[in-house]
Amino acid sequence: MSSTPHTEREARAVRIGNLCVGTGPVVVIGGEAAAGPDARWVSLREHGGRRRAEEAVGEARAAFAGPLLVEPFSSADLPAIQAAADAVVIGGEWAQDLGLVGTAARLGLPVVVRRGPTATLEEWLAVGDYCAAEGNDDVVLCESGSRTHLARPALDLALMRAARERSGRPVLAGLAGGADLAAPAVAAGADGLMVAPEAGAEAVARAREAAVLIGAVVRQEVPDTVATARGAIDRVDAALAVLLERRAALAGVVQRLKPVGGFAGRDMERERRLVAAMAERAPTLGEAGLAPVMNAVIEAGLRLAERQGR
Numbered sequence: 188m189s190s191t192p193h194t195e196r197e198a199r200a201v202r203i204g205n206l207c208v209g210t211g212p213v214v215v216i217g218g219e220a221a222a223g224p225d226a227r228w229v230s231l232r233e234h235g236g237r238r239r240a241e242e243a244v245g246e247a248r249a250a251f252a253g254p255l256l257v258e259p260f261s262s263a264d265l266p267a268i269q270a271a272a273d274a275v276v277i278g279g280e281w282a283q284d285l286g287l288v289g290t291a292a293r294l295g296l297p298v299v300v301r302r303g304p305t306a307t308l309e310e311w312l313a314v315g316d317y318c319a320a321e322g323n324d325d326v327v328l329c330e331s332g333s334r335t336h337l338a339r340p341a342l343d344l345a346l347m348r349a350a351r352e353r354s355g356r357p358v359l360a361g362l363a364g365g366a367d368l369a370a371p372a373v374a375a376g377a378d379g380l381m382v383a384p385e386a387g388a389e390a391v392a393r394a395r396e397a398a399v400l401i402g403a404v405v406r407q408e409v410p411d412t413v414a415t416a417r418g419a420i421d422r423v424d425a426a427l428a429v430l431l432e433r434r435a436a437l438a439g440v441v442q443r444l445k446p447v448g449g450f451a452g453r454d455m456e457r458e459r460r461l462v463a464a465m466a467e468r469a470p471t472l473g474e475a476g477l478a479p480v481m482n483a484v485i486e487a488g489l490r491l492a493e494r495q496g497r
């Protein structure tokens with residue numbers, strides 16, 4: 188089965204509980220151990236079928252009120268998932284068995300299709316298309332890495348990006364080894380980060396930081412409510428804060444290196460030129476809009492340098 192090529196860049200959004208995946212901010216999905224994710228996921232494959240699904244899913248449900256995603260160990264787990272979860276996660280191993288995929292797709296829950304470690308783009312997209320053919324188009328694709336010489340599956344960000352382009356479906360990056368690849372994954376267009384279920388709060392926090400900071404730079408959000416617009420502004424401000432702190436440190440370096448530093452060595456021509464260069468990237472604000480902003484930024488840096496120089 189082949190996937191219909193999509194021409195538009197924007198992925199269709201898929202709702203998982205109250206979470207929107209595909210448009211809006213990059214979502215962070217964490218394991219049971221971690222506080223602070225937008226959604227939690229539980230893999231019953233971890234239990235190897237030794238734990239009753241009702242019990243495991245019920246426990247996860249009781250512990251977390253937000254969106255809950257569950258990966259079954261076998262088809263016997265599907266009724267428990269249908270009863271208490273907000274999405275079903277299909278592991279790469281399942282892709283071999285389209286009967287199981289069909290049963291999962293018919294639960295009426297959104298489906299997260301993980302790529303198996305040797306599956307090609309075509310094979311991976313075909314699983315999503317199979318869900319759609321079963322009447323369930325709420326499909327999210329999760330790149331979970333390829334088998335290589337590395338100890339852990341190696342995340343294939345080119346494949347993840349191609350999957351999003353080709354299918355028009357939202358894509359997640361499965362971060363098996365903590366959050367090291369969170370920032371590159373967001374830069375490559377991930378709509379969400381799925382942190383390994385056993386990873387703790389630190390990995391989730393690092394994934395969140397990448398989602399916020401890199402997302403602010405690379406993601407074009409078109410919010411349509413006050414709350415979502417404020418959320419988008421908060422993410423841009425977070426990125427601005429990181430850059431302002433870095434800029435202040437660099438400006439401080441220049442003050443120490445110049446023959447005359449601080450306010451006494453102020454170079455208005457250099458300031459005009461940097462504002463003009465910035466205006467090329469901020470044409471709507473333009474030089475007139477940027478000049479007072481940059482004046483405040485530069486003066487804050489000079490004050491800081493003088494304070495620290497004392």
Ligand SMILES: C=C(O[C@@H]1C=C(C(=O)O)C=C[C@H]1O)C(=O)O
Binds near residue numbers: 455488
């Ligand atoms: C950093 C410098 O010193 C001052 C501060 C500037 C800034 O923060 O960008 C620019 C020009 C100077 O007024 C510099 O000379 O480059």
